[in-house]
Amino acid sequence: MFNTAVAVEGDAEAGKAKSAVCxxxxxxxxxxxNPTYPDLAGQHAVYIAKQLADFKSGTRTDMVMAPMAVSLSEQDMADLGAYFSSQKREGEQAAVTTENSAPTAESAPASHVEVVTSTTAAAIYAGNVKAGQEKSAMCVACHGTDGNSLISMYPKLAGQSANYIAKQLADFKSGARVDPVMVGMVAGLSAADMNDLAAYYAVQTSTEGTGETSQSGEKLYFGGDAKKGITACVACHGVDGKGMTQAAFPAVAGQNADYLTKQLNTFRDSSRGNDRNDIMRNIAIKLSDSDIDELVKYMSSLK
Ligand code: HEC
Ligand code: HEC
Ligand code: HEC
Structure with a gap:
């Protein structure tokens, strides 16, 4: 079968601009x-475009790439193919490691795939929304009736990725994520309870963010900072800040500001260390106090 993406002429310059999130x-x-991510440099343009079309259509399944490809047009795919095929495969490693902070082979052993094929992923869809609602009675005081916490230090859970919520609850219980309040809340929860709670919150509607936005925060969110080696947040938290549900990349849009600030600070000083492959700690360590302030303004004001 011939893929239609093949018929479109790609433009490497346009592809370069579109490749920031990649x-x-x-x-x-x-x-x-990092051996878990395929090299694309020097790959045939037509092959790249076809893979992107297949990720989009679901012919080729991968939980990380599917959300990446979903919003790409045929033209985007052709442009991205043209760009990556024009790059050299050898001798580029040094430039790459200094230019972006993607997990390297050293910091990220081959466990990345676990993020997307975790056992929780399958279990979540068995989560029962109704049962979760009943179990959420003890969470209301801090997280609000429908997961829209009104207090800035408590995170909103409404509309959050179910896989992400279930992972956090399990992490609080195992001690991988440390919080004196939450550890008491999860002590009595079984894995099934966690899945039910995750399912319930995931289907609630998040209230819109409030507060002023920040242009420099927006710029950092979408473009990262090549000089400081800060990866663009958009790659994993999405263009609208809604995260990537299946990959357990959390939504950050409209999240409470004090909560966001605390998380970026605790990733930065490693007191929060439940991110697989140090994915967030590697990024947060490069953020200044003012980067954090501006990013938090931007994320918390998203609708
Ligand atoms: C969060 C990490 C991540 C991001 C961001 C990402 N990819 Fe991927 N990509 C992967 C992984 C993991 C695979 C391997 C999938 C598999 O095992 O089938 C992959 C596979 C691919 C492949 C198939 C390569 C092959 O040899 O078959 C292409 C093409 C590709 N990605 C292009 C892109 C483009 C273009 C973007 C940006 C629009 C992008 N990716 C963004 C992680 C990512
Ligand atoms: C007494 C207040 C309180 C109660 C009650 C409470 N929580 Fe929390 N919860 C918190 C605080 C504080 C945090 C943030 C911890 C931190 O700063 O890392 C949190 C964090 C979380 C997170 C992580 C959110 C994220 O974005 O990473 C989840 C999930 C969560 N709580 C679920 C629950 C569930 C489910 C219940 C009920 C079984 C519950 N909480 C009850 C205070 C509470
Ligand atoms: C390569 C993927 C990736 C990139 C790029 C990335 N993040 Fe994250 N982020 C994650 C993952 C995965 C988690 C959840 C870790 C866990 O399992 O607890 C996370 C968690 C977070 C959290 C905590 C959310 C919560 O509810 O507790 C915040 C805030 C955050 N990221 C902000 C950012 C900002 C700001 C940037 C850009 C400067 C960024 N991230 C770039 C993957 C990424």
Missing amino acids: SACHGATGVNP
Whole structure:
């Protein structure tokens, strides 16, 4: 079968501009030393475009790539193919490691795939929304009736990725994520309870963010900072800040500001260390106090 993406002429320059979100995992020039991400540099353009079309249609399944491809047009796919195929495969590694902070082979052993094929992923869809609602009675005081916490230090849970919520609850219970309040809340929860709670909150509607936005926060969110090696947040938290549900990349849009600030600070000083492959700690360590302030303004004001 011929894929229609093949028929479109790609433009490498346009592809370069569109590749910013890909760089977090594939490197700015299509080379990443992390063995769990395929190199794209020097790959045939037609092959790249076809893979993207297949990820989009679901012919090729991958929980990380599916959300990446979903919003790409045929033209985008052709442009991205043209860009990556024009890059050199050899001798680019040094440039890549300094230009972006994607997990490297050293910091990220081959466990990345677990993020997307975790056992929780399958279990969540068995989560029972009704049962979750009943179990959420003890959460209301801090997280609100429908997961829209009104207190800025408590996170909103409404509309959050179910996989992400279930992972956090399990992490609080195992001690992988440390919080004196939440550890008491999860002590009596079984894995089934966690899945039910996750299912319930995931289907609630999040209230819109409030407060002023920040242009420099927006710029950092979408573009990262190549000089400081800060990966663009958009790659994993999405263009609208809604995260990537299946990959357990959390939604950050409209999240409470004090909560967001605390999380970026605790990833930065590693007191929060439940992110697989140090994915967030590697990024947060490069953020200044003012980067954090501006990013938080931007994320918390998203609708
Ligand atoms: C969060 C990490 C991540 C991001 C961001 C990402 N990818 Fe991927 N990509 C992967 C992984 C993991 C695979 C391997 C999938 C598999 O095992 O089938 C992959 C596979 C691919 C492949 C197939 C390569 C092959 O040899 O078959 C292409 C093409 C591709 N990605 C292009 C892109 C483009 C273009 C973007 C940006 C629009 C992008 N990716 C963004 C992680 C990512
Ligand atoms: C007494 C207040 C309180 C109660 C009650 C409470 N929580 Fe929390 N919850 C918190 C605080 C505080 C945090 C943030 C912890 C931190 O700063 O890392 C949190 C964090 C979370 C997170 C992580 C959110 C994220 O975005 O990472 C989840 C999930 C969660 N709570 C679920 C629940 C559930 C489910 C219940 C009921 C079984 C519950 N909580 C009851 C205070 C509470
Ligand atoms: C390569 C993927 C990736 C990139 C890029 C990334 N993040 Fe994250 N982020 C994650 C993952 C995965 C988690 C959840 C870790 C866990 O399992 O607890 C997370 C968690 C967070 C949280 C905590 C959310 C919560 O509810 O507790 C915040 C805030 C955050 N990221 C902000 C950012 C900002 C700001 C940037 C850009 C400067 C960024 N992230 C870039 C993957 C990424």
